[in-house]
Amino acid sequence: MPSTSAFTTSPTESLRAGPDVDLASVLAQSTPGFPGGKKMGQIKLAEESAQLSELQAKLFAESRFGGESSLLVVLQAMDTAGKGGIVRHVVGAVDPQGVKHYAFKAPTAAEKRHDFLWRIKKQLPGAGMIGVFDRSHYEDVLIQRVRGFAEPAVIEERYGAIRDFEAALVASGTRIVKIMLHISPEEQKKRLADRLEHEDKHWKYNPADLDERELWAEYQTAYQLAIERTATPDAPWYVVPADRKWYARIAVQQLIIDALQDMQLSWPPATFDVAAEKARLAQS
Amino acid sequence: MPSTSAFTTSPTESLRAGPDVDLASVLAQSTPGFPGGKKMGQIKLAEESAQLSELQAKLFAESRFGGESSLLVVLQAMDTAGKGGIVRHVVGAVDPQGVKHYAFKAPTAAEKRHDFLWRIKKQLPGAGMIGVFDRSHYEDVLIQRVRGFAEPAVIEERYGAIRDFEAALVASGTRIVKIMLHISPEEQKKRLADRLEHEDKHWKYNPADLDERELWAEYQTAYQLAIERTATPDAPWYVVPADRKWYARIAVQQLIIDALQDMQLSWPPATFDVAAEKARLAQS
Numbered sequence: 001m002p003s004t005s006a007f008t009t010s011p012t013e014s015l016r017a018g019p020d021v022d023l024a025s026v027l028a029q030s031t032p033g034f035p036g037g038k039k040m041g042q043i044k045l046a047e048e049s050a051q052l053s054e055l056q057a058k059l060f061a062e063s064r065f066g067g068e069s070s071l072l073v074v075l076q077a078m079d080t081a082g083k084g085g086i087v088r089h090v091v092g093a094v095d096p097q098g099v100k101h102y103a104f105k106a107p108t109a110a111e112k113r114h115d116f117l118w119r120i121k122k123q124l125p126g127a128g129m130i131g132v133f134d135r136s137h138y139e140d141v142l143i144q145r146v147r148g149f150a151e152p153a154v155i156e157e158r159y160g161a162i163r164d165f166e167a168a169l170v171a172s173g174t175r176i177v178k179i180m181l182h183i184s185p186e187e188q189k190k191r192l193a194d195r196l197e198h199e200d201k202h203w204k205y206n207p208a209d210l211d212e213r214e215l216w217a218e219y220q221t222a223y224q225l226a227i228e229r230t231a232t233p234d235a236p237w238y239v240v241p242a243d244r245k246w247y248a249r250i251a252v253q254q255l256i257i258d259a260l261q262d263m264q265l266s267w268p269p270a271t272f273d274v275a276a277e278k279a280r281l282a283q284s
Numbered sequence: 285m286p287s288t289s290a291f292t293t294s295p296t297e298s299l300r301a302g303p304d305v306d307l308a309s310v311l312a313q314s315t316p317g318f319p320g321g322k323k324m325g326q327i328k329l330a331e332e333s334a335q336l337s338e339l340q341a342k343l344f345a346e347s348r349f350g351g352e353s354s355l356l357v358v359l360q361a362m363d364t365a366g367k368g369g370i371v372r373h374v375v376g377a378v379d380p381q382g383v384k385h386y387a388f389k390a391p392t393a394a395e396k397r398h399d400f401l402w403r404i405k406k407q408l409p410g411a412g413m414i415g416v417f418d419r420s421h422y423e424d425v426l427i428q429r430v431r432g433f434a435e436p437a438v439i440e441e442r443y444g445a446i447r448d449f450e451a452a453l454v455a456s457g458t459r460i461v462k463i464m465l466h467i468s469p470e471e472q473k474k475r476l477a478d479r480l481e482h483e484d485k486h487w488k489y490n491p492a493d494l495d496e497r498e499l500w501a502e503y504q505t506a507y508q509l510a511i512e513r514t515a516t517p518d519a520p521w522y523v524v525p526a527d528r529k530w531y532a533r534i535a536v537q538q539l540i541i542d543a544l545q546d547m548q549l550s551w552p553p554a555t556f557d558v559a560a561e562k563a564r565l566a567q568s
Contacts, residue, residue, distance in 0.1 A: 096372070
């Protein structure tokens with residue numbers, strides 16, 4: 001019998017969304033591959049933090065000795081789905097030194113004068129770093145599609161541009177993990193109500209969020225299309241059920257751990273004579 | 285009788301180093317103002333994390349509504365003094381979204397063609413952010429002085445340039461906390477030996493560290509001078525005894541908490557009609 005604090009099937013397998021994805025069939029309140037409940041999930045999150053930390057430290061250490069690998073985690077979701085909580089509780093467990101977090105907002109006038117990938121390229125993680133994109137170039141085929149900010153033909157071209165961009169990134173040593181946090185409209189309603197209820201959360205609430213909410217179905221279609229067109233073996237998408245925050249967190253944590261483990265990282269060997277340095281130190 | 289998990293005197297008071305600082309008189313193994321031992325220190329670090337987090341969240345929230353304040357923490361120290369541990373265990377407890385960490389290395393050829401503050405200005409925290417400088421413009425009056433990389437007259441001018449630069453920063457809304465982690469040469473020896481002992485720490489060891497170690501006294505003089513010349517009421521220095529890692533961490537945590545508390549942060553009030561939004565949400 002499997003432990004209730006372990007995945008029976010890794011999210012890397014069970015949450016993988018390929019070109020044949022059917023977003024409507026993913027239950028936002030489900031917890032694929034994890035038999036335990038909330039308490040077990042919280043224990044797992046804490047337990048696996050050490051492993052994630054060690055993997056991140058190896059990635060960072062390798063870069064100090066010529067390693068060129070990095071990891072890019074792309075987070076996309078409807079409002080309130082919990083991107084912030086993922087950053088806080090999953091990414092927050094590793095050394096801040098090794099993390100480059102960037103939250104993309106609506107493009108500025110200056111950014112609009114460039115190709116849509118221009119501002120993205122400026123925020124890519126350097127060697128040894130874990131980059132976290134809170135929103136990303138996918139906004140350019142999501143909100144821009146739903147709101148009609150770009151012509152349909154332009155949107156079509158962007159899927160290909162994204163595939164090419166990501167393929168080049170992978171070729172240059174960046175591992176990519178693309179995550180859609182999948183929340184239900186009912187759960188979003190609860191979370192927005194919670195923000196309205198508490199004064200210390202009012203700053204997180206924006207009346208415009210309700211306008212986006214009205215377009216729920218259109219957004220789901222845009223996500224469905226984005227995943228269909230840009231899910232590749234090298235730059236995979238994962239749809240993470242996110243109505244239960246604790247599940248989304250352990251699932252994303254495991255996705256990151258699996259990606260780093262697959263990179264076969266190791267501690268760089270000494271580039272100096274250890275015995276000689278010990279002798280020098282003893283004399284000092 | 286004060287609790288053993290509380291400071292009897294805040295580090296903001298007891299560790300403050302003014303122009304009259306006498307570095308030689310600060311005991312690196314002391315734990316000023318904290319009657320408890322290591323275990324109490326670890327408890328305190330965990331306990332105060334929540335408060336630090338809330339203060340950081342307020343700083344960040346304010347910036348979303350026009351607030352222009354930020355905090356800059358400058359970390360300077362001899363090798364192995366624990367800058368990394370501070371970043372990891374103190375700064376690491378707050379939302380990565382609100383932290384801008386930057387580790388300054390030896391200046392590149394391009395950086396050397398500019399004024400020494402040029403590269404520093406590029407890494408300053410934006411509004412709402414906590415900036416952490418792991419090394420800083422102080423290297424330009426520390427290693428550069430000790431190693432003679434710059435003429436004495438140039439070093440002299442830099443103290444004034446730093447005072448002016450920091451005064452302008454403070455005037456524009458950035459709070460500055462400058463910290464020297466103060467370690468003893470005996471403790472450094474132990475920590476370097478530990479790095480040589482463990483294969484997973486070899487990447488952190490650099491034979492050049494021993495060369496710097498030979499210049500211990502010269503570095504202490506350079507620190508003493510730097511603090512004398514640049515400790516101002518608005519951009520204060522703190523000398524944190526750092527032979528005991530647990531103490532250095534709670535002391536720095538408290539310095540940051542005190543600085544943020546002194547900024548009188550508050551949750552931004554709603555800029556919308558809360559009741560009307562509740563009604564809209566209920567209909568959605």
